[in-house]
Amino acid sequence: MIRFDNVTKRFPDGTEALKGISLAFPAHQLTAIIGPSGCGKTTLMKMINKLEKPTEGEIYIDEEPITGLEEVKLRRSIGYVIQRIGLMPHMTIADNVSMVPKLLGWPKDKTEARARELLSLVGLEPDTYWSRYPLELSGGQQQRVGVVRALAGDPNIILMDEPFSALDPISREQLQDELRNLQQEIQKTIVFVTHDMDEALKIADRIIVLRAGQVEQIGTPQELVAEPANDFVRDFIGTERINRQRAFGEKKLKEFVFQFDAEWSGDAQKIDSSASIEEAARQLEASPHSRLAITEGGHVVAYAAERDLLKAALQKDRGTSN
Incomplete structure (x- = not known):
């Protein structure tokens, strides 16, 4: 479990990106962080792997404070998927996926077996894609490789920063379905930043709604749609979604x-x-x-x-x- 205890993030210009945040990300669940631009959602996520550090407060992973953890070791233990994928263009798909296991000192046969297993899980036949380069793949295929690379070292925690937002609607829908199905199998602790309420409602076990560095509501997708905490959450979800939810029966x-x-x-x-x-x-x-x-x-x-x-x-x- 990841836990934030009264965390504030204040930048040198005085901007408070986060204001006294206390919350928990349950283990083995996918938690989506959503809110308008500038609300602090990416800053919140980046604090988990110390890409950003709190001005005040403490962050815990399995009740161990991360303040004293060595940054490189911490980051190698956490998977990370970003919007622009970040694959190494001069490296084959096999080498891209194998980067973290190699850094962790895995033996070659274990690394290759893991890479092949994960590529198969996301619908990329290893024998077909193993020796290809990123630019030979479509955007959706590249993003699948990005997800596989994040999983390759078998981390307990995976951070995903708007990973599907640059894709076309069809690819995005497919990857959302694949992520949901994959999570049912791998059961990782996933923190997923998105600006898309439909995406959050579709893939998340829990949703954190942020505004101006503060938490407005935390709940399951059904709880947020059925019982928005205030007018901001209600407006952010949208009246159409809420009205349709009332037609459950x-x-x-x-x-x-x-x-x-x-x-x-x-x-x-x-x-x-x-x-x-x-x-x-x-x-x-x-x-x-x-x-x-x-x-x-x-x-x-x-x-x-x-x-x-x-x-x-x-x-x-x-x-x-x-």
């Missing part, structure tokens, strides 16, 4: 089975596909499990997490993404 699970996950290895709460999304959301909230197992004729046909229900509720019509 008019939609049935069976309308969205085709877009939910077909497999899940953990325990799940069973619910019939004839139930409404509103009913499903209430049942999942009361359940000890993180997924619903949706059944038809007594057989499980799909699995849905809270964010899957929210995404379905936010769709204007069946099969049409917001």
Whole structure:
């Protein structure tokens, strides 16, 4: 877990980017930080790997203060994905992905096995892309390699700074889906900075809404849409999303089975596909499990997490993404 304890960041010109921030990023969850430009979201994220340092307060990783941690060692233990990807153009995909494992002193066979495994996970066939260079790949493919590189050293924490914002809408949608599916498998602690509310609602387990260096609200996507803390959060989410959320009860699970996950290895709460999304959301909230197992004729046909229900509720019509 990452924890901020009364953290303030004041720049030399007197600007307070963060003002007494106290919050926690739960382990094994994807937390999105969102807010208007200049609200402090990127500064907040960069403090986790000491690219920015607090003026006041302390940051903890697994209850150990990071103040005394050696910067290079800390950064090698954290994955980092940025908007402009940052791949080395003169290095092959294999060499780009293998950079951190090599710095960590991994043996060659372990490094190659890890790189091949991760490339396969994001849909890049290793034998096809292994010896290619970044400029031979599309923007979406390059960003996939960027994600793989961040995961290669098997870090517990991954920082993602608006990683998909420069992509075309189709590539962006695909990578959001891939990240969500990948996170279900790897279960890392991911801090994801975005300016796009739809993106945050789609991929996040929890969302932190910032304004002018202060936290306005922290909650699950469903909590933010259902119960915005104040007018700023309500306006930032948008009345259209909130109004559509109120129509939960008019939609049935069976309308969205085709877009939910077909497999899940953990325990799940069973619910019939004839139930409404509103009913499903209430049942999942009361359940000890993180997924619903949706059944038809007594057989499980799909699995849905809270964010899957929210995404379905936010769709204007069946099969049409917001």
